[in-house]
Amino acid sequence: MGIVEYKKKAALGIITMNRPDAMNAINAELGNALLKSLIDAEYDKEVRAIMLTGTGRAFSSGGDVKAMLASAEPKGKFFKELTVYLNGIINTILMMRKPVIAGMNGAAAGAGVSLALACDLVTAARSSRFNLAYTKIGLTPDGGATAMLAHHVGPKRAMEYIMLNPDITAEKALEIGLVNRVFDDATFMEQTISFAQALAGGPTVAFAYTKRTMNHAYPGPLERILELEREGIAACGSTEDFKEASAAFAEKRTPVFKGS
Secondary structure, three states, X not given: OOOXXXXXXXXXXXXXXXXXXXXXXXXXXXXXXXXXHHHHHHHOOOOOEEEEEEOOOEEEOOEOHHHHHHOOOOHHHHHHHHHHHHHHHHHHHHHOOOOEEEEEOOEEEOHHHHHHHHOOEEEEEOOOEEEOOOHHHOOOOOOOHHHHHHHHHOHHHHHHHHHHOOOEEHHHHHHHOOOOEEEOHHHHHHHHHHHHHHXXXXXXXXXXXXXXXXXXXXXXXXXXXXXXXXXHHHHHOOOHHHHHHHHHHHHOOOOOOOOO
């Protein structure tokens, strides 16, 4: 299996992120491959619904922090480049006419949360968790997380989740409307595929128009939100707080933020 695998099961296209050792963290290679697979599935006439999932214990841990630390480029430039892939992925999921189901096989953090929220429906393994995680390392959310999270749970709760970074269990995510189904870990993949295939067998033209209308119901243009987030994360990447948090991450200690 490559870094991203695309396969078909009847009318369902299954896209699997495959960096299990990095918890499916998004680097340029995975971002490019995921975007290509989504577009391949979008134009595949045999596919009527798409399922996005991951291998290992994570759906996606978000942006690749180790790649950030290893990059010799200015951090703002690194984030500007990486978000080209991320924003393209989010917009492709939101704008395509086919329903997209996120199969959260494990933890979702940072941009992994954005990926899940961009999908039309979400299933979660019972052991899975959401955690925004951005402010833990002195960054702002990206991938549309600010708009999509507020749309799902309300602005006050979204602000709390972004600022305080609690772990949101699968059961809690179901309760507050972040996921549609929670399945036991042992049967998760089988039940998620069945759930997704039911959509693939449905009236997908009606689904497409419903999706378009629902996605235009956001309280502001998502394209503008994506660009504001992109500017924000690039600016935060040049702060002393981010440098301190990056060092703390590498040294496995708690960062000391100074607000600069």
